[in-house]
Structures are given as C-alpha cells and as structure tokens.
Amino acid sequence: MGYVARFLTVLLLVLTPAPAWATEASRPWTGTWEAAPSGTAPALPGAAIRNVVHLSVGGRSLRLHLSNRFGTAPLRLGAVTVALRHGKGADAEPGTLRTATFRHAPTAEIPPGRDLLTDPVELTVPPAADLLVTVLTPDDSGPATQHGTALQTNYVALVGAGHAADVDGSAFRTPVSNWYYVTGVDVRATGARAVVAFGDSLTDGHGSTHDANHRWPDLLAERDRRLGVLNAGVGGNRLLRDGTGPSALARLDADALDRAGVRVLVVLEGVNDINGNPAATDAAAFADAYRTLVSRAHARGIRVVGVTLTPYGGYPAHTAAREAVRQRVNDFIRTGGAFDAVADADAALRDPADPVRLLPRYDPGDHLHFSDEGMRAVADAVGRALPR
Numbered sequence: 001m002g003y004v005a006r007f008l009t010v011l012l013l014v015l016t017p018a019p020a021w022a023t024e025a026s027r028p029w030t031g032t033w034e035a036a037p038s039g040t041a042p043a044l045p046g047a048a049i050r051n052v053v054h055l056s057v058g059g060r061s062l063r064l065h066l067s068n069r070f071g072t073a074p075l076r077l078g079a080v081t082v083a084l085r086h087g088k089g090a091d092a093e094p095g096t097l098r099t100a101t102f103r104h105a106p107t108a109e110i111p112p113g114r115d116l117l118t119d120p121v122e123l124t125v126p127p128a129a130d131l132l133v134t135v136l137t138p139d140d141s142g143p144a145t146q147h148g149t150a151l152q153t154n155y156v157a158l159v160g161a162g163h164a165a166d167v168d169g170s171a172f173r174t175p176v177s178n179w180y181y182v183t184g185v186d187v188r189a190t191g192a193r194a195v196v197a198f199g200d201s202l203t204d205g206h207g208s209t210h211d212a213n214h215r216w217p218d219l220l221a222e223r224d225r226r227l228g229v230l231n232a233g234v235g236g237n238r239l240l241r242d243g244t245g246p247s248a249l250a251r252l253d254a255d256a257l258d259r260a261g262v263r264v265l266v267v268l269e270g271v272n273d274i275n276g277n278p279a280a281t282d283a284a285a286f287a288d289a290y291r292t293l294v295s296r297a298h299a300r301g302i303r304v305v306g307v308t309l310t311p312y313g314g315y316p317a318h319t320a321a322r323e324a325v326r327q328r329v330n331d332f333i334r335t336g337g338a339f340d341a342v343a344d345a346d347a348a349l350r351d352p353a354d355p356v357r358l359l360p361r362y363d364p365g366d367h368l369h370f371s372d373e374g375m376r377a378v379a380d381a382v383g384r385a386l387p388r
Contacts, residue, residue, distance in 0.1 A: 027190055029187070030057060030186060031184060031185070031262065032062075032230075033054065033185040034183065034196070035150065035231065037145050037183055041146040043141055046159060046160055048156070048163045048172070049176070049180040050132050051134070051182045052130055052154050054129075055131055056127065058129065059187025060187075061122050061187065061188045062131075062186060064121070064182060065182065066115065066118070066135070066183065067116070067145045069114070071142055075110040075144075077102075077108045077109070079135075080164070081164045082134075083134075084123075084132070090132070090169025090170075092167045094167055098121050098123050099165065102116065104119065115183065134163075134164045136161070144180055145183075146179060147183070149178070149205070150177055150178050151177075153176075153177065154177070155173075156175075192228055193227065193228065193261055193264070194228035194262045194264075195227055196256040198232045198255070199307075200236065200238070201233065202378075203268055207369030207371055208371070209372055214375050216378040217379075219379035220379040238273045240285055241276070243272055257297060263303065264302065264304070267306055268378075270309050273286070274329075275318075275322065279322065281325055283325060283328035286329045290306065290339070305343055305386065305387075306343070308330045309345075313354065313358075323356055341385040343381040343385035361374075
C-alpha cells in the first residue's frame with residue numbers, strides 16, 4: 001500500500017465515529033446508590049423481593065451489586081430483574097424491565113461471605129430515579145444478607161416464581177421495610193464522581209420521613225446531579241469496635257473504598273462508641289482510628305471529609321462525662337489536621353441556648369437523630385466542605 005493510500009486509511013479510521021456500544025463501554029462506572037449490608041433477615045424461599053432504590057446520578061447503563069456477605073450457605077439467585085418504577089407502588093414502567101445476567105447466564109450462586117456484580121444492563125436511568133430491583137430466591141439459603149432500616153417500603157411476592165419479570169406489581173402484596181440482597185447500583189456516566197457517606201444511624205437516616213428520601217446523603221445528591229452519593233450508613237455501627245455489623249475500620253474497603261468512581265469519603269462516626277458498652281473514653285483512640293481511615297483512603301487517591309459529632313443532650317445515654325469525650329473528639333476533627341476538609345455539623349445543628357442539645361427544629365424527638373430539616377442542615381454543611 002502506498003503512502004497516500006495508508007494516509008487515507010488512517011484518516012478514515014480517525015474520522016469514523018465509534019459504534020454506540022464501544023462508546024458506552026468506554027464510559028467509567030460510577031456508584032449511584034448503596035445500602036451497606038447491616039446483618040441478616042430470615043430467608044424468603046420461593047419469594048420474589050422487589051427492592052425500591054432511589055438513585056442519585058443517572059447513566060445509560062447500569063450494573064447491580066448483590067451480596068451474601070453474612071450468609072452461611074450458598075445463595076442461589078433464580079432471577080434478578082431491574083426496571084424503572086412507575087408511580088409509588090411496585091409497578092414497573094412499561095418498556096423498561098430488563099433481566100440482569102451473570103456472565104451471560106440468568107441465574108447465579110453466591111458463596112457465603114461473598115458479593116457479586118451483574119453484567120452491564122442496557123437501561124437508561126435519569127438522575128433521582130426510583131429503580132426496582134427484584135430478586136427471586138427459589139431455595140432456603142439460610143440467613144439473608146440485608147440492610148435493616150431502609151426507611152423505604154419494599155415489596156414481596158410470596159409465591160415468586162414467574163413474578164420477577166412482572167411489569168404489573170399486583171403480585172407484590174407483602175410490604176417489608178428492609179432491602180434484601182441488593183447493596184449497590186453503578187451507572188456508566190461521563191463527568192460524574194462518587195462520594196461515600198460513611199457512618200451510623202445518623203447517616204442511615206433514622207429520624208427522617210419514611211418513603212421520602214430525606215436522609216442527608218439523599219439531600220446532598222440534590223445539590224449536584226453529577227454527584228453519585230453512596231449511603232454507607234449502618235445503624236448502631238461503631239468506629240472502634242464491632243457493633244451492628246463490623247466496625248468502620250473492618251468494613252471500610254467493601255462499603256467505601258472499593259465502590260466505583262469514589263473520589264471523596266465523608267466520615268460521620270463515633271457517637272455509638274462514646275455511648276457503647278464499654279464506653280470509649282480515650283480521644284486518642286478516636287484520633288488513631290480517624291488517621292487510619294484517612295491513610296487508607298489516601299492510598300486509593302480518595303480525599304476525606306471529617307464531620308464533627310453532633311449534640312445529643314437529652315438522649316438517655318448522654319452524661320456530662322460522655323459530653324466531655326465528644327468535645328475532645330470534635331476538637332481533634334476540627335484542628336487535628338487529619339482530614340482534607342471538615343464539615344462542622346455540630347456547629348450547624350446545636351442549640352445556641354443549650355449547645356449540648358440539638359436545635360429543637362432539627363430534633364425528631366429522641367434528641368439524637370435528625371429531623372428532615374436537620375438532615376438538610378447536615379447535607380448543607382457537608383456540601384460546603386466537599387473538595388471541588
């Protein structure tokens with residue numbers, strides 16, 4: 001081939017648009033939703049569980065994270081489907097239901113202690129969409145890995161065979177308030193980045209309105225729809241030792257650092273250690289744990305925002321001694337230099353007339369968790385602190 005012919009061939013290759021499938025496959029994965037596994041629930045053999053998950057960032061294809069992390073036997077998945085939600089119940093938007101596959105097979109088995117990703121699913125999802133992830137488990141596989149406080153109504157078809165692919169949700173008559181097996185959704189999105197909100201029940205959303213997506217990570221996502229916000233909050237979780245589920249340090253990789261497209265880790269964790277049995281009273285232990293979290297995140301190129309521990313005066317476990325520990329821990333978060341940035345949720349939520357307590361409008365009544373308005377105040381404080 002002569003020089004002119006070779007030049008024309010190269011020019012044609014450069015100018016010819018890539019096929020759509022090649023362009024889409026080149027887009028990076030970004031996490032858009034997460035529910036960190038928090039424990040187990042009784043298995044529902046033969047049932048189809050329709051989980052409702054609220055996305056943050058959108059994309060043109062997706063993949064699902066499924067988990068048998070706390071299971072004791074292999075988990076057989078008889079079918080997994082995904083669809084956009086129609087309305088407020090269990091109905092799928094017509095034309096959007098897809099079958100998820102695993103290495104091109106419609107069924108899979110997850111060994112105990114393991115997680116599994118689906119193949120990419122070709123489905124365009126807009127930002128802030130509700131997605132239905134339906135999991136059919138034909139056998140009794142023992143304890144089911146779950147997220148225990150979804151603050152979201154999900155649905156079960158107790159005789160599930162054939163119903164995983166239903167567009168009509170009428171077979172899904174039994175409501176449940178936890179998420180079964182599904183622990184994450186990633187999308188292919190250009191120009192998006194993911195932020196992991198890592199913490200306990202304050203991040204998990206306790207105190208906010210059920211079925212409203214008013215957890216502070218949800219409200220953070222509303223501020224920027226190019227931001228995938230992953231909620232890795234687990235009610236009862238602790239920083240220094242196991243509580244509800246593994247400790248923050250033990251679950252950091254699986255629930256935060258290994259997630260797709262993560263650029264920032266936001267840490268609001270420690271109050272359960274102060275109130276625990278035994279109570280953690282050494283602020284230096286908190287400092288060491290925070291430094292370890294930051295070091296492990298930095299090794300992955302992830303920046304870390306520390307969030308000050310919020311007031312909880314009036315809560316039954318609150319004492320003057322524990323308040324003194326909280327103040328020492330907050331002094332370290334603010335001035336210890338461990339974090340790339342600090343979100344001062346304590347300053348944003350405390351009552352100026354009684355700084356050991358939440359401002360009344362931020363208090364849902366238990367003096368520890370946050371009302372919807374309190375959740376927004378935390379989201380605003382974190383949003384201002386996020387590295388650009």
